[in-house]
Amino acid sequence: MTTHYDPAVHTPAEDDGGPPPEAPAPPGHHRPRRSRFGRLWRGRPEDPRWVRPAFLALLTATAVLYLYNLDASGWANSFYSAAVQAGSQSWKAFFFGSLDAGNAITVDKPPAALWPMALAVRIFGLSSWSILVPEVLMGVGTVAVVYAAVRRRFSPAAGLIAGAVLALTPVAALMFRFNNPDALLALLMSLACYLVVRALEDGRTKWLVWAGVAIGFAFLAKTLQAFLILPALALVYGVCAPVRLRKRLGQLALATAAIVVSGGWWVAVVELWPASSRPYVGGSQNNSFLELTFGYNGLGRLNGEETGSVGGGGGPGGGGGGQWGETGWDRMFNSEIGGQISWLLPAALILLVAGLLATRRAARTDAVRASFLVWGGSLLMTAAVFSYMAGIFHQYYTVALAPYLAAVVGMGAATLWERRERIWASLALAAAVTASAAWGYVLLDRTPDYLPWLRMPVLVGGLVAALGLVFAGRLGRRTALAAAGLGLVASLAAPTAYTLSTLREGHSGSIVTAGPSGASMRGGGPGGGGFPGGGNAPGQGQGQGGPGAGGFPGGGTAPGTGGNNQNGQMPNGQMPNGQMPNGQMPNGQAPNGQMPNGRSNQNGPTGEGGRTGGAGGGGMGGLLNGAEVGSEAKKLLEADADSYTWVAAAIGSQNAASYQLGTGEPVMAIGGFNGTDPSPTLAQFKKYVADGRIHYFIAGGGMGGGMGGDSGAASQITSWVEATFKEVTVGSATFYDLTSPTD
Numbered sequence: 001m002t003t004h005y006d007p008a009v010h011t012p013a014e015d016d017g018g019p020p021p022e023a024p025a026p027p028g029h030h031r032p033r034r035s036r037f038g039r040l041w042r043g044r045p046e047d048p049r050w051v052r053p054a055f056l057a058l059l060t061a062t063a064v065l066y067l068y069n070l071d072a073s074g075w076a077n078s079f080y081s082a083a084v085q086a087g088s089q090s091w092k093a094f095f096f097g098s099l100d101a102g103n104a105i106t107v108d109k110p111p112a113a114l115w116p117m118a119l120a121v122r123i124f125g126l127s128s129w130s131i132l133v134p135e136v137l138m139g140v141g142t143v144a145v146v147y148a149a150v151r152r153r154f155s156p157a158a159g160l161i162a163g164a165v166l167a168l169t170p171v172a173a174l175m176f177r178f179n180n181p182d183a184l185l186a187l188l189m190s191l192a193c194y195l196v197v198r199a200l201e202d203g204r205t206k207w208l209v210w211a212g213v214a215i216g217f218a219f220l221a222k223t224l225q226a227f228l229i230l231p232a233l234a235l236v237y238g239v240c241a242p243v244r245l246r247k248r249l250g251q252l253a254l255a256t257a258a259i260v261v262s263g264g265w266w267v268a269v270v271e272l273w274p275a276s277s278r279p280y281v282g283g284s285q286n287n288s289f290l291e292l293t294f295g296y297n298g299l300g301r302l303n304g305e306e307t308g309s310v311g312g313g314g315g316p317g318g319g320g321g322g323q324w325g326e327t328g329w330d331r332m333f334n335s336e337i338g339g340q341i342s343w344l345l346p347a348a349l350i351l352l353v354a355g356l357l358a359t360r361r362a363a364r365t366d367a368v369r370a371s372f373l374v375w376g377g378s379l380l381m382t383a384a385v386f387s388y389m390a391g392i393f394h395q396y397y398t399v400a401l402a403p404y405l406a407a408v409v410g411m412g413a414a415t416l417w418e419r420r421e422r423i424w425a426s427l428a429l430a431a432a433v434t435a436s437a438a439w440g441y442v443l444l445d446r447t448p449d450y451l452p453w454l455r456m457p458v459l460v461g462g463l464v465a466a467l468g469l470v471f472a473g474r475l476g477r478r479t480a481l482a483a484a485g486l487g488l489v490a491s492l493a494a495p496t497a498y499t500l501s502t503l504r505e506g507h508s509g510s511i512v513t514a515g516p517s518g519a520s521m522r523g524g525g526p527g528g529g530g531f532p533g534g535g536n537a538p539g540q541g542q543g544q545g546g547p548g549a550g551g552f553p554g555g556g557t558a559p560g561t562g563g564n565n566q567n568g569q570m571p572n573g574q575m576p577n578g579q580m581p582n583g584q585m586p587n588g589q590a591p592n593g594q595m596p597n598g599r600s601n602q603n604g605p606t607g608e609g610g611r612t613g614g615a616g617g618g619g620m621g622g623l624l625n626g627a628e629v630g631s632e633a634k635k636l637l638e639a640d641a642d643s644y645t646w647v648a649a650a651i652g653s654q655n656a657a658s659y660q661l662g663t664g665e666p667v668m669a670i671g672g673f674n675g676t677d678p679s680p681t682l683a684q685f686k687k688y689v690a691d692g693r694i695h696y697f698i699a700g701g702g703m704g705g706g707m708g709g710d711s712g713a714a715s716q717i718t719s720w721v722e723a724t725f726k727e728v729t730v731g732s733a734t735f736y737d738l739t740s741p742t743d
Contacts, residue, residue, distance in 0.1 A: 051156040055147060058160060062143050062167040065503060066136040066177050071128040072506030075661055076179045079510065079673065080114065081131055082657030083107045084179070086666065087118030088126065094118050096270070098279045099653055102645045102666040102693075104680070107653070108283025108292065108673055110266060112220035113181035126664070131179055138183040139176025142190050143167050146403050146410075149194040152201075153371050154414040161488070162410025166402055170498040170514035171340040175399040178507060181222045182399050188218035189229065190403040193374050196233050200370040203243035205251050212255035216262025223297045225400065226263075228385055232377030240373065242365040267293075280679035282653070282672040287679070301391035331387040332398065339443050339519040341398040341405070343495040345383075346435035348405045351412020352376040354428040358415050371411060379404035395513050417484065421473035430466040433487035437462020440494035450516045451497055461490035510654065627655050627700075629662030632730045637696060641665045648735070649685070650698040651675045651714050659698065668694060671714040682716040689738045697721045699734035 044051075075081040079099070083106075087094035090101040097111025098104070107114070116134040124130040143163045151159030166172055175182045192214040199207035211233070218226035234252055241248045270278070270289045284292040325336050333342050352372060359369035382400055386393065412432070419425035441459040444451070468475065468483025475483070498515040513519060637647045637659060649668040650656040656669035670685070671677050680688065688694050699718075724743075725736040 047156065054156070054160055055163075058147065058163050058167070059140055059144060062163075063136065063140050065167065065499075066139050066173065067133070068503050069506070070132050070136065070177060073132065073177065074128055074506060074508055075657075076128070076132060076508055077510060077512075078508070078657040078661055079653050080107065080117075080179045080181075082653075082660045082667075083111075083114050084117040084121055084131055085126055085661060085664070087111070087114055088121035093279075096279050099282065099657065099669050100646065100660060100666040102668065103279040104646065104666075104668045105280045105653075105672055105677065106282045108296065109181055109222060110220040110289075112217055112266075113184040113222070116184070117179060132177060135176055135179060135183045138187045139167075139172065142172075142176070142183075142187045142403055145187070145190045145194050146407050149190070149197055149371075149375075150407050150410040150414075152197070153368050154411055158410040158414030160410075161413055162406045164492070165344060165409050166406035168492055168496045168499050169341065169343070169399075169402045169406070170495055170502050170519075171396055171399045172402040173499040173502045174340075174507065174512060174514040175396055177503075178396075178512060180396065182396060184221045185218050185225065186399055186403055188214045188221065189226065189378070189400065192218070192233070193229070193378055193404070193407070196237060196374050197367070197371050199251075200237060200241055200365075200374070201367050203241050203247070203251075205254060208237065208251050208255045209258045212258030213262040216259040216264070219259070219263035220266055223293045224301075225397075228382050228400075229378040232381045233374060236370060236373040236377060240365055240370040280672075280677065282669075282677060282679075285678060301393070302385075302389050303391065325393060327388050327390055329387055332383055332401075335446060337395055337398060339446065339498060339515045340395045340513065341401050343440055343443065343498075344409055344436055344491060345401075345405060346439050347432040347491065348379065348408045348412070350428060350432045350435060351416070352379070352408050354425070354432075355408075355412045355415045357428075358419060358425070368415070372408070375404050375407040375411065379408055394511050396511075417472075420469070420480065423473075426470055426472050429472070429487075430469040433462050433469060433491060434466040436487075436491035437466070440491070444494050444497075447516055447519055450501075450519075454494065454497060458490055458493050461486055461493075465490055627658040627698075627733075629658050630731050630733070633659070633733050633735075634662050636728070636730050636735065637663045637665065640695070643692075644695045645688075645693040646695070648696040648698050649694050649717075651700070651718065655698065655700070667698075670717055671712070675714045676712065678713045680717075681713050682720060685713075685717050686720070692739070694738050696728070697725070697736040697738055699736065 083093075083097055083099050086098050086101040086103075090098070090103065092098070093101050093103055094115065095111070096103065097106045097109065097114050099107055116138075117131050120130045120134050121127075143166050146166050147159040147163040149159075150162040172186075175186070192211045195207045195211035195214060198204075199211065215226050215230065238248055238252060241251070243251070267289055270281070275287055281287050281289050281292055283296045285295075325331070326334060331337060332345060355372040356369065356376075359366055359372065362369050379401060382404065386397060386401070413429070416425045416429040416432075420429065437459050440462070441455050444455045444458065465483050465487030468479070469487060472480040472483060498519065501516040502514040641647045641663070645666065646668040647663060647665040648656075648659055649670055650659060651670050652675045653669040653673040656667040660667040668680075668688075670680065672679065685694075697717075699722075721736050721738070724741055725738055726740040726742050728735040728737055
């Protein structure tokens with residue numbers, strides 16, 4: 001079988017990156033020139049007239065959907081919003097990714113994902129929109145890249161299907177409206193795949209080098225996760241590129257150098273910069289970005305041995321259970337992850353196999369098969385790592401799969417549609433639609449109270465469409481197109497419903513999930529989701545939480561909390577480990593005005609919701625989400641703020657971030673995100689106080705005032721402050737005035 005080659009889909013001129021050649025104009029005839037707007041609207045001369053308008057409509061619809069109700073999330077993850085604020089005030093904080101403009105400590109990631117948001121805030125001022133709109137634009141850009149990659153080798157319809165699948169994936173709709181690093185990571189990894197596909201078409205070195213640059217900058221967004229697809233990309237290029245083996249190896253070496261340079265320049269600066277004049281590297285135990293990269297954010301995520309983490313992960317091999325959920329081959333389909341990403345995953349796997357089968361007799365350098373290998377290999381490699389990683393794993397990580405999955409679906413559907421007259425192709429296409437409809441029914445059935453009427457239409461519509469697709473090669477074109485259209489609607493109806501639910505709600509905190517309440521068993525609770533394991537947080541008794549409600553690692557009740565959740569039984573008994581469904585409080589209530597499943601009903605970007613008072617920390621005492629900053633506390637901290645480097649210090653980054661965003665003034669995060677980083681030490685903190693650089697110490701935060709135990713720096717600082725300085729109570733918050741000793 002030879003691979004179908006359609007000149008309308010691909011021309012040699014496109015390989016050169018230029019426009020396709022046009023026939024010469026007849027003598028005496030001048031070809032009319034189009035305006036720039038005309039060229040933008042019309043697209044390629046050889047395309048049907050509907051192609052470019054449809055593509056622009058896809059991008060416009062994606063932007064409108066993702067911008068809808070955007071400010072409902074307030075500061076989203078206040079941890080990163082505070083760093084964005086700091087970067088908009090201080091170029092040093094911008095460069096290092098500091099949490100505060102005083103440059104005490106950085107976030108626990110490199111800063112590339114913060115840079116676009118910080119620049120937007122510098123231009124437009126600090127607001128929820130200026131922070132989150134850059135994320136929306138990254139989502140629209142990712143849809144455009146996936147469309148362009150699929151459209152090049154297949155058809156405009158295939159590109160539109162891929163773009164629509166990506167835009168309507170629930171976890172994509174969540175993370176392209178959120179300020180975690182994952183939006184930039186997904187964009188850059190999609191761009192890397194596109195550039196590798198370009199390199200595989202003609203063997204040009206420049207495309208492969210640019211792919212290396214994209215991966216290098218992706219490393220500066222989320223460290224080693226950017227390298228998950230490297231083995232697949234390198235292997236596909238090494239085998240399939242249309243140049244000699246020696247040149248292929250040289251090109252791969254140049255691409256590797258591009259990765260090192262584009263990702264390593266910032267690392268080199270940080271490592272060579274004197275530690276005394278730069279912020280502490282958050283998340284590390286030795287003030288080293290390399291340690292952070294290969295430890296807490298690297299191998300620790302795979303084996304569960306993250307120093308300074310709040311808990312380990314699942315056991316090795318299949319089915320291991322742990323604080324971060326079950327590991328194993330079916331992890332992407334389970335009750336925690338399935339509703340986020342897996343709606344079309346069974347179909348994608350079927351279409352990937354079918355696409356490779358269709359091109360099995362093609363030449364080694366066949367670009368169609370290479371496209372399947374690039375996108376399919378990236379999908380399988382990333383899914384495999386996610387399925388078995390034993391360390392920290394959150395549901396929203398799966399947004400990395402969305403572009404690969406969408407591309408495979410678009411390519412596979414187009415390939416089988418072209419071959420629908422062959423019985424194996426029509427059967428494979430029908431199997432993909434059947435799998436999508438059946439799996440959509442199963443996922444919808446996991447939340448039986450959510451749109452109960454939708455399950456049967458999805459299933460029945462998918463089965464009817466699949467029956468029609470079996471005979472697509474023998475039916476008239478209109479009838480076959482109707483069956484295909486019905487199959488597409490049935491496949492996308494359920495994830496679209498989850499996506500619309502995601503768009504209607506605000507999301508805040510460190511752990512957020514897509515879909516309706518109940519869509520993810522580990523996704524609920526205040527401050528952006530329950531704590532891993534889904535049990536009670538410190539300070540809760542009988543499942544009734546005050547500030548800091550959330551889950552405790554392991555799913556049980558934290559020490560001193562006094563028992564299990566009440567009213568948490570499902571019809572057939574309690575959830576595993578005594579969890580409440582989705583981390584909810586009894587009778588569906590959630591503390592601090594926050595909704596279950598990581599939702600937020602905060603009023604405005606400050607997250608105050610019209611309340612006054614002081615700190616009522618979010619999940620885990622301010623570990624998973626920040627505190628509520630009332631007007632009285634804000635007034636106290638803002639008084640004489642210009643006289644101090646930091647108006648206050650607080651345990652844990654989320655707690656500090658809330659006060660910093662509420663006041664607009666730098667707040668030192670003691671111990672970094674978890675409160676476990678040894679920064680500052682007690683001696684350093686005493687010197688800051690003696691030099692008059694910190695005004696107040698905010699009580700609480702972290703895990704009970706510091707997770708490092710009595711010997712931890714956070715606990716030592718807390719004990720010294722409580723014994724040395726006067727206590728000031730404002731509303732429900734407690735401060736210590738570091739300028740007023742008790743003696």
